[in-house]
């Protein structure tokens with residue numbers, strides 16, 4: 001393995017989890033229209049643009065086709081900003097342009113919010129492809145239900161389609177024409193170079209499981225368990241399970257939740273969704289206690 005410093009490292013097993021990279025959109029200037037899909041400078045930039053937005057303005061969230069990082073998160077962003085607009089920027093609107101035919105995560109929860117508590121703020125439009133961005137004029141050229149159109153807005157959150165981290169393309173771990181790295185979900189070893197002991201997990205892998213932090217944590221446990229077994233000559237656990245969860249805020253005082261379990265199917269040799277659950281409705285208890293508790297546990301488990 002070659003490092004940016006020029007040094008090389010030998011290994012028996014290597015795990016790569018480089019997250020996501022973006023497919024290009026013509027004219028997309030990340031400073032003018034932040035993707036804000038990797039936390040840090042980009043999310044701060046979007047927040048600053050929203051704070052600077054005058055009352056009565058329009059905020060566009062352009063959502064890419066699936067699969068992308070955190071299927072519930074663009075809609076969650078809409079509810080958080082809608083709550084902010086209601087309190088601090090009266091008369092402002094959110095236009096959600098979704099490349100997908102329907103809300104990609106927690107559909108009932110978010111459609112209830114968009115059509116209910118935020119009906120005067122949020123407009124949700126499915127089946128919209130962004131063809132090009134014009135930073136100077138704050139405009140997106142789009143195709144909406146097969147027809148060319150354009151939208152302008154004071155603030156535009158253009159989230160491009162996603163693919164595995166660049167290092168995986170550079171290392172030949174993503175096949176031609178694919179966006180993510182195929183792996184064996186028993187041990188997350190690349191199926192393109194099975195003998196190389198290169199493992200890929202998190203958002204870069206192509207198993208069809210949720211692309212989330214909770215899921216990346218879950219996959220890491222399966223992967224490391226398989227590596228420890230391999231080091232002493234054992235086969236991986238033949239029946240791994242992984243889990244995902246999200247606790248999106250719906251209003252300033254309420255939040256919802258969803259959980260999903262994936263199990264290994266030996267017939268198809270894939271991870272399949274075997275159970276899921278959702279909150280019946282958003283509550284203050286989820287917002288104040290369950291959501292923060294989940295986050296604390298996940299963070300202390302991941303970064304211990």
Ligand SMILES: Cc1cc2nc3c(=O)[nH]c(=O)nc-3n(C[C@H](O)[C@H](O)[C@H](O)COP(=O)(O)OP(=O)(O)OC[C@H]3O[C@@H](n4cnc5c(N)ncnc54)[C@H](O)[C@@H]3O)c2cc1C
Pocket residue numbers: 017018019020036037038039069070073074165166167201202203204211212213214215216245246247
């Ligand atoms: C708005 C939003 C809300 C979300 N909400 C939730 C949620 O409620 N629940 C949940 O579970 N998940 C949530 N997620 C998703 C979660 O953040 C990601 O799924 C998770 O971070 C994926 O982990 P990862 O390790 O694959 O990638 P990352 O966390 O992106 O980590 C990859 C790391 O690898 C580094 N890297 C890349 N290439 C190289 C290289 N060549 N050399 C060295 N380092 C490299 C990157 O800089 C980065 O630090 C959310 C995401 C967003 C954007």
